[in-house]
Amino acid sequence: MPTHAPDTVMDTLRAADPEVATIVAAEAERQETTIELIASENHASPAVMAAAGTVMTNKYAEGYPGRRYYGGCLHHDAIERLAQERAKKLFGCSYANVQPHSGAQANMAAFLATMDPGNTFASLVLKDGGHLSHGMKINFSGIFYNPVHYALHYDKAHPEHERIDYDSVRAVCKEHKPRVLLCGYSAYPRVIDFARFREIADEAGALLVADVAHIAGLIATGVHPSPFPHAHVVTTTTHKSLRGPRGGLVMTNDEELSKKINKALFPGIQGGPLMHIVAAKAVALGEALTHEFKTYQQQVVANAQTLAGALSAHGYRITSGGTDNHLMLVDLTARDAELTGKDAEGWLEGAGIITNKNGIPDDARSPMVTSGLRLGAPATTTRGFGEPEMREVAAWIDRVLSAGLKGADELARTTETVRAEVRDMCARFPLPHAAH
Numbered sequence: 282m283p284t285h286a287p288d289t290v291m292d293t294l295r296a297a298d299p300e301v302a303t304i305v306a307a308e309a310e311r312q313e314t315t316i317e318l319i320a321s322e323n324h325a326s327p328a329v330m331a332a333a334g335t336v337m338t339n340k341y342a343e344g345y346p347g348r349r350y351y352g353g354c355l356h357h358d359a360i361e362r363l364a365q366e367r368a369k370k371l372f373g374c375s376y377a378n379v380q381p382h383s384g385a386q387a388n389m390a391a392f393l394a395t396m397d398p399g400n401t402f403a404s405l406v407l408k409d410g411g412h413l414s415h416g417m418k419i420n421f422s423g424i425f426y427n428p429v430h431y432a433l434h435y436d437k438a439h440p441e442h443e444r445i446d447y448d449s450v451r452a453v454c455k456e457h458k459p460r461v462l463l464c465g466y467s468a469y470p471r472v473i474d475f476a477r478f479r480e481i482a483d484e485a486g487a488l489l490v491a492d493v494a495h496i497a498g499l500i501a502t503g504v505h506p507s508p509f510p511h512a513h514v515v516t517t518t519t520h521k522s523l524r525g526p527r528g529g530l531v532m533t534n535d536e537e538l539s540k541k542i543n544k545a546l547f548p549g550i551q552g553g554p555l556m557h558i559v560a561a562k563a564v565a566l567g568e569a570l571t572h573e574f575k576t577y578q579q580q581v582v583a584n585a586q587t588l589a590g591a592l593s594a595h596g597y598r599i600t601s602g603g604t605d606n607h608l609m610l611v612d613l614t615a616r617d618a619e620l621t622g623k624d625a626e627g628w629l630e631g632a633g634i635i636t637n638k639n640g641i642p643d644d645a646r647s648p649m650v651t652s653g654l655r656l657g658a659p660a661t662t663t664r665g666f667g668e669p670e671m672r673e674v675a676a677w678i679d680r681v682l683s684a685g686l687k688g689a690d691e692l693a694r695t696t697e698t699v700r701a702e703v704r705d706m707c708a709r710f711p712l713p714h715a716a717h
């Protein structure tokens with residue numbers, strides 16, 4: 282294992298538990314030497330990881346600042362208030378709950394705060410880019426509530442092909458009178474028109490919940506329009522484009538709703554908050570308030586658009602014709618009718634390019650196979666890739682997939698050369714931490 286800067290965290294771990302240290306070091310090496318294109322992943326800063334590794338993990342702080350169920354919470358009150366203040370400033374809202382353990386928990390709290398069991402809500406279905414917590418049958422959202430789904434434009438001749446069909450949103454809301462209209466997605470490459478969603482929610486007497494888990498970093502820096510003041514409740518993760526520790530946030534401008542959200546989070550669905558993660562969220566939110574973070578987010582979008590353009594030039598189809606944000610869906614069948622997301626993901630991983638297979642709108646293949654890949658630029662941009670590097674990435678993707686289509690021998694040869702080239706490029710763009 283190559284050794285970079287001395288790392289006291291890893292030294293401590295190695296001395297205390299070599300078995301765990303070996304696995305963690307191998308993962309650090311994997312991250313250092315591969316190109317991360319999974320749209321929901323990123324590389325958190327050394328300061329974020331340092332905060333997550335502090336004594337803040339030792340404390341029970343059930344409740345909220347000034348209203349705890351345990352003594353000794355003085356500094357936990359301070360850190361949680363700081364995280365709340367930074368979240369409110371960053372997103373321009375009046376109330377922020379920083380305790381959700383994850384994005385799914387944030388959504389669960391939003392649902393509990395806005396609906397009764399059995400109530401109807403409208404969302405985009407998972408296979409079109411929604412999230413499993415947006416009404417999948419075997420998720421809490423589909424078990425305890427009644428999801429109805431609006432659609433994308435599926436008409437190839439329509440100028441908005443594969444984009445949100447706002448007429449469908451309106452029609453579904455008119456027919457089902459949902460308690461909540463949910464927008465925000467896991468695999469949607471275009472701008473979300475929050476004002477239009479709010480207009481439709483108002484017509485239907487629904488509350489608008491915006492789940493901005495993927496695009497939070499873009500929103501925080503004005504690179505994507507803000508859900509405020511349109512959405513009644515905004516939920517997000519903190520670990521995707523926002524580049525913080527794994528976790529969630531729930532935000533609102535409405536005092537009554539904020540009380541319901543707090544109650545829903547604790548004692549509704551969680552016990553003690555992960556205070557070391559709250560500390561790391563405070564650090565990440567602080568980083569997100571800097572000018573550098575805005576420049577970073579602008580580069581994320583530029584890099585995603587460059588990657589999308591370069592892949593189109595290689596004969597792939599980007600769904601909806603491109604991207605406005607940090608991610609894209611690549612329709613592999615445009616390159617070759619036999620190419621599947623499953624094969625592409627596996628072949629690329631062999632060459633050190635990490636992606637995830639993903640259904641494309643109206644996909645004829647099953648979710649375990651798929652016709653698409655979802656690619657995102659947040660992680661590569663964090664390590665300093667610019668547009669020339671994104672064009673190289675597109676060329677590598679095409680080389681590997683073309684070789685795979687030709688057969689096992691060709692794939693093995695190409696994988697070996699591309700893997701070496703990927704390693705070289707990664708070495709030129711080291712991660713902000715070097716925890717080996």
Ligand SMILES: *Cc1c(COP(=O)(O)O)cnc(C)c1O
Binds near residue numbers: 384
């Ligand atoms: C990732 C994601 C979530 C859930 O986040 P977890 O932290 O994995 O629970 C929720 N909603 C959307 C739209 C997401 O993309």
